[in-house]
Amino acid sequence: MWIPIQLNEQSAEPMYHQIEVQLRALIVSGQLAEGTLLPSIRELAQTLKCSVITIRRVYQDLENEGLLRTKQGTGTYVAKVGDEMRDIHRRSSVIEALEAAVDAGVRVRCSDEEMMEMLRDILQRRRNANGT
Amino acid sequence: MWIPIQLNEQSAEPMYHQIEVQLRALIVSGQLAEGTLLPSIRELAQTLKCSVITIRRVYQDLENEGLLRTKQGTGTYVAKVGDEMRDIHRRSSVIEALEAAVDAGVRVRCSDEEMMEMLRDILQRRRNANGT
DNA sequence: TATACTGTATATATCTTTATACACAGTATA
């Protein structure tokens, strides 16, 4: 009943958002299986040293996205997400971010080749950093 | 003395930020040459239907980045930016956005190839959309 | 049915972001 979420206190990114992003990724990438019972809002709040209301917000947001299913008095579970839906969710977060990058590129007159090369470089650099 | 800036009223993105992003791109991509006299803060404020203070903030932010040079009583000019500096500025906005996309990809276990393909698709789709 | 868990709803505190008004100060020039 423990889930791997790490909060970065230094970051300007708000707690609720850090939690949402990480929990969404865990569900959508299949690391948390359908039907898994999540920690109660009080338990997770204690673990992450924040208020119950903050966790509540996260669970509610993800339920509105169809990723969680919640039942008062019982708990909050990972919802059944069709394979198609899961892949859409999974890819859309990445695609949205890439679209933003392309917007930035267009504004400064980056060629398509230049952008592809930039991405290649970034991926390569990370692979090396991890391999060390 | 007119510069092509378009505000999207619908967007949640604040005015000052929309203006900054577009003006920065114009300078850094060389579309506004060094020494160009920009519209006065009052003139641009009137054009964009916002307060003088909002424009002032934009000019000040970009001056702090070294992209503008301003002289009280005279006006605000595009600063001299070394070719290297310009290219760093130009590329960094795109690279930052791409890094964010890669972060998103890593979280949902996207392979490198998958990400490259996503970017290729987006670029292709845009090329077709514009070609029409 | 008592109790010890679940989630829920309302109301509010705090901080940050965004945008503004208005009085002030420098510069050019008729």
Place this chain on the structure above:
DNA sequence: TATACTGTGTATAAAGATATATACAGTATA
């Protein structure tokens, strides 16, 4: 030097984001 432009500094309004406490309501089960 009057005036009509430039940018500047201070102070503040308004809205939104973030996080919270506290009282309430449903569920399981000893």
